[in-house]
Amino acid sequence: MLVLGVETSCDETGVAVYEGGGGLLGHRIYSQVAMHAPFGGVVPELASRDHVRKLTPLIREVLAESGVEAKNLGGVAYTRGPGLTGALLVGASVARSFAWALAIPAVGVHHMEAHLLAPMLEERAPAFPFLALLVSGGHTMLVEVAGVGRYRVLGETLDDAVGEAFDKTAKLLGLPYPGGPALEALARSADTGGEVRFPRPMTDRPGLDFSFSGLKTFALNAIHAAGDDPRARAALARDFQEAVVETLAIKCRRALGATGLKRLVIAGGVGANVRLRDYLTGMASEMGAELFYPRPLFCTDNGAMVAYLGWLRLRAGQHEGVAFDVAARWPLESLPAAG
Ligand code: KG4
Ligand code: ZN
Numbered sequence: 001m002l003v004l005g006v007e008t009s010c011d012e013t014g015v016a017v018y019e020g021g022g023g024l025l026g027h028r029i030y031s032q033v034a035m036h037a038p039f040g041g042v043v044p045e046l047a048s049r050d051h052v053r054k055l056t057p058l059i060r061e062v063l064a065e066s067g068v069e070a071k072n073l074g075g076v077a078y079t080r081g082p083g084l085t086g087a088l089l090v091g092a093s094v095a096r097s098f099a100w101a102l103a104i105p106a107v108g109v110h111h112m113e114a115h116l117l118a119p120m121l122e123e124r125a126p127a128f129p130f131l132a133l134l135v136s137g138g139h140t141m142l143v144e145v146a147g148v149g150r151y152r153v154l155g156e157t158l159d160d161a162v163g164e165a166f167d168k169t170a171k172l173l174g175l176p177y178p179g180g181p182a183l184e185a186l187a188r189s190a191d192t193g194g195e196v197r198f199p200r201p202m203t204d205r206p207g208l209d210f211s212f213s214g215l216k217t218f219a220l221n222a223i224h225a226a227g228d229d230p231r232a233r234a235a236l237a238r239d240f241q242e243a244v245v246e247t248l249a250i251k252c253r254r255a256l257g258a259t260g261l262k263r264l265v266i267a268g269g270v271g272a273n274v275r276l277r278d279y280l281t282g283m284a285s286e287m288g289a290e291l292f293y294p295r296p297l298f299c300t301d302n303g304a305m306v307a308y309l310g311w312l313r314l315r316a317g318q319h320e321g322v323a324f325d326v327a328a329r330w331p332l333e334s335l336p337a338a339g
Contacts, residue, residue, distance in 0.1 A: 077310020
């Protein structure tokens with residue numbers, strides 16, 4: 001079955017075609033970063049309008065590049081939530097109308113579930129069961145994954161998501177939006193580090209929950225102390241990143257130990273962070289576990305993960321009637337299993 005995937009939950013328009021048994025045939029991502037950059041963050045109304053402009057041409061381009069005619073599609077998948085309501089509604093309306101016109105089924109998928117299963121698009125894909133560290137701009141979760149739709153959330157953030165902590169600290173450092181990649185680049189340029197000891201929040205007590213809001217307050221004070229010295233600022237970026245990476249690694253180690261799982265998946269935008277990947281690779285091998293992650297392009301928002309998850313759910317017979325809705329909030333554990 002050929003499935004068209006549409007992602008519009010935030011500031012990326014993503015489209016892809018996935019063929020069951022054949023893999024990914026084509027994908028494109030249109031990023032709105034340049035449009036939002038002058039505002040220092042995503043402006044929801046601008047995001048919705050831009051999805052309206054870009055989505056239909058992008059679908060045409062991806063179908064052409066995949067060598068697929070619309071009439072041969074077997075289904076359409078789109079992100080139903082969580083995300084920005086207006087942006088979600090654009091993807092949902094276009095995808096559902098497209099499916100209706102072609103008389104094929106449509107399925108609205110969960111954005112975080114799509115991130116979680118994105119490593120399955122890679123040649124070296126993890127087998128079930130595995131532990132997933134989901135780290136994005138809106139979510140930070142440790143999830144025990146027994147199968148598609150069979151999730152147990154072991155821990156999550158009590159306040160800011162880790163991507164949000166990167167973005168806010170980057171802003172304090174005067175870096176442009178999106179802050180995560182900019183902060184990583186600044187940290188890489190540092191020739192020193194280790195001068196400022198950021199806290200490793202909630203690692204001194206049992207449990208698998210996270211809290212990242214204190215780090216930005218700590219960063220604010222440290223940045224004031226560093227003043228305008230560019231070397232001190234780069235060192236601060238590095239010390240901040242080390243604290244985040246080590247905190248995530250401590251919780252992953254704990255969760256692997258508690259569950260006995262031997263496979264660890266990192267997914268979501270922050271999963272593109274090279275320092276995080278390297279650190280977790282070392283930790284996993286120490287624990288006799290294997291680490292899996294999507295290629296950097298599929299860590300951040302994309303249509304490929306939506307098309308793939310849509311195929312999994314459509315092949316399990318899951319799709320909806322003509323009426324549709326979106327879900328700005330949507331608990332991962334409320335999802336149905338699919339095989
Ligand atoms: O998954 P994603 O594209 O969107 C959401 O579902 O939220 O994640 C975006 C988040 C942003 O906070 C961004 O700053 C962060 O991921 N991010 C990074 C890196 N690349 C993206 N954070 C740290 N290092 C990176 N290389
Ligand atoms: Zn995302």
